[in-house]
Amino acid sequence: xxxxxxxxxxxxxxxxxxxxxxxxxxxxxxxxxxxxxxxxxxxxxxxxxxxxxxxxxxxx
Numbered sequence: 001x002x003x004x005x006x007x008x009x010x011x012x013x014x015x016x017x018x019x020x021x022x023x024x025x026x027x028x029x030x031x032x033x034x035x036x037x038x039x040x041x042x043x044x045x046x047x048x049x050x051x052x053x054x055x056x057x058x059x060x
Contacts, residue, residue, distance in 0.1 A: 001025075005059040014053040 004023045006015035017035055021028040038045050 004056055006053075006056050007059050014049075015058075016049055016052045016056060019056055020052075 001024075002022050004019055006019045007022065008015075010028060011018050012032065017031040018028040020026075021031040035045065035049070
């Protein structure tokens with residue numbers, strides 16, 4: 001299993017969704033779609049995305 005890092009390629013904004021998808025072997029587009037759908041629900045999804053953007057390291 002790959003480690004959790006934000007890729008330099010295959011990213012749309014910051015690579016958070018793509019990094020999560022790589023880590024768990026999922027489709028990056030499915031993770032992005034799940035995030036967009038979750039934004040329709042109340043909660044701190046955008047704040048969580050920003051926090052992950054800060055704390056998940058970039059791929060070397």
